[in-house]
Amino acid sequence: MRLRKVPYAPTLISKHPSLVYTTPEERKGHWAAVFMNNSPIEVEVGCGKGQFIIEMSKRHPDKNFIGIEKYDSVVIRGLEKLLANPLDNAIFIQKDATDIDEFFVPAEISGLYLNFSDPWPKKRQAKRRLTHPNFLNKYKIILKNNASIKLKTDNFGFFEYSMMQFNSDNAFFVKEISMNYHGAKDNVPTEFEEKFVEMGKPIFYLHAVYHKENLI
Numbered sequence: 282m283r284l285r286k287v288p289y290a291p292t293l294i295s296k297h298p299s300l301v302y303t304t305p306e307e308r309k310g311h312w313a314a315v316f317m318n319n320s321p322i323e324v325e326v327g328c329g330k331g332q333f334i335i336e337m338s339k340r341h342p343d344k345n346f347i348g349i350e351k352y353d354s355v356v357i358r359g360l361e362k363l364l365a366n367p368l369d370n371a372i373f374i375q376k377d378a379t380d381i382d383e384f385f386v387p388a389e390i391s392g393l394y395l396n397f398s399d400p401w402p403k404k405r406q407a408k409r410r411l412t413h414p415n416f417l418n419k420y421k422i423i424l425k426n427n428a429s430i431k432l433k434t435d436n437f438g439f440f441e442y443s444m445m446q447f448n449s450d451n452a453f454f455v456k457e458i459s460m461n462y463h464g465a466k467d468n469v470p471t472e473f474e475e476k477f478v479e480m481g482k483p484i485f486y487l488h489a490v491y492h493k494e495n496l497i
């Protein structure tokens with residue numbers, strides 16, 4: 282899908298540094314201070330236009346949510362939603378998540394969401410998949426013990442690949458999978474999910490739990 286450039290995105294983002302963080306490494310270890318509380322922090326990697334993060338924040342005021350999105354022309358839509366309906370417990374990071382372990386100190390994060398991540402189907406692109414072992418190893422650093430990673434996708438190839446990566450890593454336990462996640466209780470649909478559901482496509486779901494002690 283081609284990205285439509287939003288010319289005013291960099292300027293608007295620069296005007297709201299407390300809602301969209303473009304140098305997250307500077308806040309590493311200090312996100313509780315950013316939210317001004319010690320509630321658990323959950324992160325969506327590749328949050329797109331922010332619908333999921335914002336709805337989760339409304340439904341779970343006892344938690345903090347961070348959406349990471351690499352493109353300013355996309356995250357700007359999340360920022361606009363926050364400006365229209367301010368929330369204390371939702372912010373965005375605009376940066377490629379490849380260096381996610383530079384954004385957070387060890388065990389700073391209580392949960393991770395991978396919603397409709399780009400599948401990068403070609404073999405030579407495998408390292409870009411958000412469930413490539415390079416990413417899983419970084420998630421293991423920033424996640425608290427017993428934290429969950431919840432993944433939803435319409436792409437069976439990416440689902441199968443991700444399941445294999447979690448299964449072959451001792452530190453993760455795949456607690457639940459679903460081959461048809463439509464209408465699951467408490468599900469918060471994302472922008473992409475709504476499109477795929479409308480098209481009648483199945484939604485694949487995986488819930489993995491991180492067990493730090495199994496690393497040893």
Ligand SMILES: C[S@@+](CC[C@H](N)C(=O)[O-])C[C@H]1O[C@@H](n2cnc3c(N)ncnc32)[C@H](O)[C@@H]1O
Nearest residue numbers: 327328329350351377378379396397471472473
């Ligand atoms: C297919 S969209 C899904 C968006 C949203 N999660 C949803 O379900 O509607 C994937 C998004 O992830 C972002 N993305 C992909 N790889 C990323 C990375 N390494 N770091 C940050 N964002 C990334 C893309 O720019 C894109 O906006």
